Amino acid sequence: MTQELIAPPDAGIEEIERACAGLAGVDPRRLPAEREAAIAQAAALVAAEPAYSMVAARLLARQVAEEVGEGGFAASVEAAHAEGLINEDMARFVAAHARELDALVDHGADDRFTYFGLRTVYDRYLLRHPRSRQVLERPQYFFLRVACGLAESVAEAAELYGLMSSLSYLPSSPTLFNSGAARPQLSSCFLLDSPRDELEAIYERYGQVARLSKYAGGIGISWSRVRSRGSLIRGTNGHSNGIVPWLRTLDASVAAVNQGGRRQGAACVYLETWHADIEEFLELRDNTGEDARRTHNLSLANWVPDEFMRRVEADADWSLFDPKDVPELVDLWGEEFDAAYRAAEAAGKAAHSLPARRLYGRMMRTLAETGNGWMTFKDAANRTCNQTAEPGNVVHLSNLCTEILQVTDDDQTAVCNLGSINLAAHTGPEGMDWARLRATVRTAVRFLDRTIDRGFYPTPEAAAANTAWRPVGLGVMGLADVLFRLRLPFDSPQALELSTRIAEEIALTAYGTSADLAREHGPHPAYQRTRAARGVLHLDHWPDARPHHPGEWTQVRRKVAETGLRNSLLIAIAPTATIASIAGCYECVEPQVSNLFKRETLSGEFLQLNSYLVADLKTRGLWTPQIRDAIKRADGSVQDIAEIPEDLRALYRTAWELPQKALIDLAAARTPYIDQSQSLNLFMAAPTIGKLSSMYAYAWRSGLKTTYYLRSRPATRIAQTTLTQAVTPEAASEAVMCSLENPEICEACQ
């Protein structure tokens, strides 16, 4: 990077605009028409000075303001309403309180955005005129519109708007897209049970998936009930081709439904490990082989019973079945499943059997080669779920991001409304601001609960399940920011303690708030069917857990016994890919993937530089062009840069450089406080079957309910274009040697 800084990033905005525009070869008198070039110039400087991200954001905020024009919030809602973009209730509410609502708007809050964050808001979230495509709202109007779409009074709107404009809490993308809109589909994810093993049921499911996809929801769907290849079809005396052709149709259907151009449709298929088509299922995402047996758009997940993992440990055989022969297995878990499975084996019903480790190895290969085939654990999911107190209520799958666990059946499509707290916004130099965190949780739970009533449900099955169980998923983002600020390496005992405490505080407060809501509105209709109604809270499944606030838990337990809960489930840690970008923090509970990387999104490419690292390097006089280039050459790693002191290198390890055991331990320690689950990505630069099989067996033994992607790295990389020093052949061959020939001894990847 040879770009010179053009103006100090804290200079006045006019000066920066002039400087940026001058650099772009633009006549400064023609501002602001040429602002776009100035924004691009400022964005390009981020690599040298992260503060330019804020500069670019401020320039963009000006552009947006000009595009929207004069008039306040209420006027912007009115304009959007005139175009049919806003629902009647919302329009009435805003018109009735126009002056008070206009007074809430704080455009100064725009200064909190990073460039990438504001760009994302501008390109994807702000309401646009249906024909001119000009934006109709400024960023703060957008937040207030979302708040008003969920509020019953101006005070409520102010409360939620305050959390959002300070980037302390953000609802999930569907809520941000659609709150207050004509069709307010506010839910992030939908989970559908497997279609019954009948043609009509399968086609009915495609229709449901399409209707749910249309409104920006991610789909999880099980396919475990559908008969396997070679199974007899009585009606025609033919043989079934198994599940693959059906999933091909699903694949095409999902790809066809583009979510209003804002996201591609997305679905994940779950299959139980005993299904006789499991091996073909694991090949669905391979990029070689017969394309007629591939599904390039579907994500894949394994719904793994404990019995399978036990047989892997014992190196025993594993039997595969045609669901037509053992229809009961899908609806059983725990000891009942184990008994039924063994009885089916003893009765000779198996289609065939193979060594459990061979199948497990095949699952690991799929993870390494495609990142797909997520390992999710059926028994842990059911054992600890608040909704499974009564027989017949079974969790059959997780969702597109493996953080939702709810019961499903033919009449119930599970739904989840999500939102995430930005932990970075609740951290001071000394540590977490616990009181503020709790206050945020209280507000967040109230509004998540509200989304259940305000939401539009694309299918009756979704409406039925959501109104009966009223589940919500409160999550977090920015854990990595907290740990950087407090200077705690991800694998330190202090990080484990803090991360667990955060999870506990959130769960404790969320349960208390849900009990308060139950006092106001009554418990959710299906409350009597939950474990909570029987005096068992999620935490009780972990007798070894040592909560920080045992006394408060006793109080909450008492309160729940008295009032019940308004929500059957409260906590789920979603990946927060897009909303963390808006909030300018690291994603959910993940470590950073690199100190320097680019994001590729539908909005273009954006350089992301770890600003904590840069600040530390500046303090120590080490933020030089040489070190900058060295970080870039090392793909965002600081481990081999001798000039950077040891303590910084330890703190700024990337996900590739941290022991994955630490990530699993952090996840396991917070599990008692997560009543649904968490989207836990695991990272391995050069995966081998041995390492992966050990890692996932450990995750299972640690009691994790689900895991998410396995992230690995390409075997070769591009030659860098913009570094003056050429890659030496030794360095190039070392890199290849490291990742391919000697993964065991490679220090860099451990």
Next chain:
Amino acid sequence: MLLDPGMNLTLRPMRYPAFYDRYRAAIRNTWTVEEVDLHSDLADLARLTPAELHLVNRLVAFFATGDTIVANNLVLNLYKHLNAPEARLYLSRQVFEEAVHVQFYLTLLDTYLPDHTERAKAFAAVDNIPAIRDKAEFCFRWIDSLGDLDELRTRHDRRAFLLNLICFAACIEGLFFYGAFAYVYWLRSRGLLNGLASGTNWVFRDESMHMEFAFSVVDTVRAEEPDLFDDALTGQVTRMMEEAVAAELAFARDLCGDGLPGLSAEDMRAYLEYVADQRLARLDMPARYGTANPLAFMELQDVQELSNFFERRVSAYQIGVEGTVTLDETF
């Protein structure tokens, strides 16, 4: 020695294990055209200005024939003369990758240009569009420069071979293609043609490796026969680079016309000169231009990607993972 005439068949002991490693690394990066979703680009195409559309059409026309030319040289010249089976393994793999690129650009062309006469015109560009024809002629001239050579017997033969190898690595894959990639990334920096860009990411990764392989062959030959490398060779390579830059710059002038937002033919000139200097530096030859990179968006291409999986398919997975199930490894 690597350039000695013959058809060596011995893999054990292996003389050039680094070539074999490159072959295996390449296999792990297998991708297929079916993984690229180009249809999302159609909406963008409808929004382009006439000047941008002109650029895209010219690019497609260049891509239509570019990789086929490279594959021809591989088969006609490089495979014949690089006398080590491990090197020929890599070249076989490279031929496959060129075939995937040809298929990718064919699919791109079929998707972008639904009209059959337009498609035929794109392929005819190599004869009809001066800026594309001149680049192709530059390539053909260097392919033909080894036309009569069946064996590299003399110093003169080997020098001729080196020039052909360097031309395809540094000037064609390393400059013509890098030029073309810059346009694609410029479009993407403005949020346009994400499908083309995601396929290009993979092509770019492959081309980087092809270039690095060729340069490591040059390094090997330099170690084995240092006397082949002298000032005269440096002079010849520098002149060849100059010609390539001139040809690519003519193409840039055709593409950019009177300038596009954030990209002008002048920017491209500076970028090409900058890239040419990089290639010379890799060959241990002095810089010819001393120009800095003006394209900030190319800066981004050097950085590891992190895709939002809702929006793009992640391209960073390996195939051919090894090992057996164990339960007690550290991770």
